[in-house]
Amino acid sequence: MAKPFGFVHTERADGTVVITHRGRTAGTLRGDRAAAFLAEVTAGDAQLVMARWTGAYRFGNERAARNHPRNR
Structure with a gap:
C-alpha cells in the first residue's frame, strides 16, 4: 500500500x-x-x-475493483 501524501494541517487561533x-x-x-x-x-x-483521521487512508485499486465484472 502506498504511503499517503499531500496532507497539511493548520491550527487556527480558536483551537480549530x-x-x-x-x-x-x-x-x-x-x-x-x-x-x-x-x-x-x-x-x-x-x-x-x-x-486516518480524514478517512482517506485507502489508496490503491478500490475504484478498479468496484468496476470489475465479478463485483457488479
Whole structure:
C-alpha cells in the first residue's frame, strides 16, 4: 500500500484544526478531537495520521475493483 501524501494541517487561533489534502478541505476538528489529533500528529507519522483521521487512508485499486465484472 502506498504511503499517503499531500496532507497539511493548520491550527487556527480558536483551537480549530483544518486538514487539507492537495488544497481541498478534508476535515475540520474542534475541541477535544482537535487536541487529540494534535497530540497524535506530533507523536507519529503526520501524513498517515491525517489520512486516518480524514478517512482517506485507502489508496490503491478500490475504484478498479468496484468496476470489475465479478463485483457488479
